[in-house]
Amino acid sequence: MAVRQLCEQIYSVGVIDWDRRIFDELVLLPEGTSYNSYLLKGSSKIALIDTADPSKEEEFIGNLVRLGVDRIDYIIANHAEQDHAGCLPILLELFPSAKICCTEKCSELLLKLLDIPVKRCEIVKSGDSLSLGDLTLEFMDAPWVHWPETMLTYCPEKEILFPCDLFGAHYATSDLFLKDTTRFEILAKRYYAEIMMPFRSSIVKYLAALKEKKISIIAPSHGPMIQPPSLVMDFYEEWTSDTVKNTVLIPYVSMHGSTSQMVAFLTDLLIERNIGVKPFQISQADTGALAMELVDAATVVFATPTVLFGPHPEMVSVAYLANLVKPKTRYASVIGSYGWGGKTIDVLTSMIPHIKAELLEPVYIQGAPDEKARVELIKLADTIAQKHNADSLVEN
Numbered sequence: 001m002a003v004r005q006l007c008e009q010i011y012s013v014g015v016i017d018w019d020r021r022i023f024d025e026l027v028l029l030p031e032g033t034s035y036n037s038y039l040l041k042g043s044s045k046i047a048l049i050d051t052a053d054p055s056k057e058e059e060f061i062g063n064l065v066r067l068g069v070d071r072i073d074y075i076i077a078n079h080a081e082q083d084h085a086g087c088l089p090i091l092l093e094l095f096p097s098a099k100i101c102c103t104e105k106c107s108e109l110l111l112k113l114l115d116i117p118v119k120r121c122e123i124v125k126s127g128d129s130l131s132l133g134d135l136t137l138e139f140m141d142a143p144w145v146h147w148p149e150t151m152l153t154y155c156p157e158k159e160i161l162f163p164c165d166l167f168g169a170h171y172a173t174s175d176l177f178l179k180d181t182t183r184f185e186i187l188a189k190r191y192y193a194e195i196m197m198p199f200r201s202s203i204v205k206y207l208a209a210l211k212e213k214k215i216s217i218i219a220p221s222h223g224p225m226i227q228p229p230s231l232v233m234d235f236y237e238e239w240t241s242d243t244v245k246n247t248v249l250i251p252y253v254s255m256h257g258s259t260s261q262m263v264a265f266l267t268d269l270l271i272e273r274n275i276g277v278k279p280f281q282i283s284q285a286d287t288g289a290l291a292m293e294l295v296d297a298a299t300v301v302f303a304t305p306t307v308l309f310g311p312h313p314e315m316v317s318v319a320y321l322a323n324l325v326k327p328k329t330r331y332a333s334v335i336g337s338y339g340w341g342g343k344t345i346d347v348l349t350s351m352i353p354h355i356k357a358e359l360l361e362p363v364y365i366q367g368a369p370d371e372k373a374r375v376e377l378i379k380l381a382d383t384i385a386q387k388h389n390a391d392s393l394v395e396n
């Protein structure tokens with residue numbers, strides 16, 4: 001990434017990873033990502049906020065060299081995960097007098113993950129501030145965004161928030177500031193769904209606290225800078241709210257066609273009842289795309305055949321992931337077909353304790369769907385319509 005000036009005294013020195021296609025061997029990155037890092041030149045001290053993924057260490061250090069950085073007094077570690085803290089070891093070698101400012105928990109994690117000596121860390125807490133001379137950095141603990149050690153950093157003189165992962169997007173772009181808001185909305189929602197959604201209730205509190213601050217620019221650690229902040233904060237208000245949409249998500253897998261026939265029939269029934277519906281075939285699915293659908297669908301209907309004694313393994317994986325991201329789903333059900341037996345409904349429903357949804361009567365049949373199955377699916381569609389209407393859900 002080219003070194004670029006964000007504003008007077010502040011530079012973007014991070015790295016764009018155009019080619020990365022997967023994170024944690026789990027999260028797909030259709031548009032790459034970036035590891036943003038910011039250098040602040042105060043009148044008396046120089047601070048670096050976050051670093052870069054260790055795979056980009058050479059490029060990252062090259063950026064500091066290009067900017068002529070020969071001294072760093074403080075390295076602010078908002079988060080200990082390696083994509084932001086991974087270049088700390090080399091930085092501590094290159095700048096032996098630099099201190100890492102981080103939370104106590106972060107210091108513990110940096111020791112375990114990157115062998116960073118505790119003596120190089122200066123522990124900061126919510127409300128603490130650090131003077132760089134004519135610039136100040138204020139710290140705000142923000143545990144569970146998305147790890148327990150995370151904090152946010154704010155520069156009041158420039159009205160810039162450095163929230164690390166929060167408000168980010170895995171979006172490799174040459175735009176320093178967000179321009180393509182349409183693309184950003186999709187990528188930011190994907191990122192929220194995969195990474196932030198499980199911590200929705202914490203984020204609600206941080207959003208309220210951040211409203212008290214005068215913020216002109218959000219400088220996250222993935223994706224472009226955001227100005228004005230409402231371009232992302234408004235989305236977070238909506239996604240973290242209790243509001244759900246008049247939509248049914250149907251993750252499904254089928255072996256011999258019976259379950260997919262049931263899905264097709266239920267899909268049409270829901271459309272006829274003016275309900276948004278998304279049948280989502282899960283075999284080798286992009287789980288990020290599925291997580292995005294989970295952000296605001298009012299209802300999820302898991303559709304799976306029985307394999308031996310329980311749900312299809314692809315559905316087991318999807319249910320496990322859906323439970324992890326804790327969507328605000330209000331209603332859930334199970335449909336599908338079995339050959340000779342099994343406990344699919346019990347197994348599947350026991351896998352999703354974090355989805356605090358009302359369970360609607362499942363439609364689980366033996367073999368191919370017959371007239372009785374169709375009647376039960378009509379009943380399920382009617383129940384969903386009745387629930388959605390009673391809740392006066394917002395339309396897509």
Ligand code: FEO
Nearest residue numbers: 079081083084165
């Ligand atoms: Fe971008 Fe939690 O690391």
